Amino acid sequence: MTMVRVCGLTDLKDDVPTGFEVDSVPVVLVRQGEQVYALADVCSHAEIALSEGEVTRKGLECWLHGSCFDLATGAPSAPPASEPVDTYAVTTDGDDVYVDPSIVTNRSS
Numbered sequence: 001m002t003m004v005r006v007c008g009l010t011d012l013k014d015d016v017p018t019g020f021e022v023d024s025v026p027v028v029l030v031r032q033g034e035q036v037y038a039l040a041d042v043c044s045h046a047e048i049a050l051s052e053g054e055v056t057r058k059g060l061e062c063w064l065h066g067s068c069f070d071l072a073t074g075a076p077s078a079p080p081a082s083e084p085v086d087t088y089a090v091t092t093d094g095d096d097v098y099v100d101p102s103i104v105t106n107r108s109s
Contacts, residue, residue: 003091003098010095012036017060019051025101027088030055030071037071038090038099044069045081074106 006020012031019028019041026041028051041051043062050069053061058068058077067081074084089103 003089003100006097006099008095009034009036009092009097012097015055017051017053017055019049020099022088022099022101027099027101028060029090029097029099030060032071034092036090036092036097038088038101039069039071039074040086040088042085043067043081044076044083044085050085 004022006022012018012029014031017028017030028039028041030037041049043050045067046064048062048064050060050062053063059070061068065080068078069085070077074087076082084106086104087106089100089105091098
């Protein structure tokens, strides 16, 4: 798979999770300044869309049970989740944001 243009950088608001479907993979993007993070849009604890949650000082928080995930690594930073969520290769080119959901960046394969 290759990088797919998902949206414009200006379409993302700082610290507001936004869900997308990228090649049939649910992905949530979070912008912090010029940095954009791409994570699986499914909580590893309860299979709830993380794009419906919010960004806190602990990371991306699932609205249902309060599990939090580190934006860069997908690692759980607050229970009840104990398993990480996948993070994906993401890049920006000018105003364009590209994601490749076939490249999982937080585990070796």
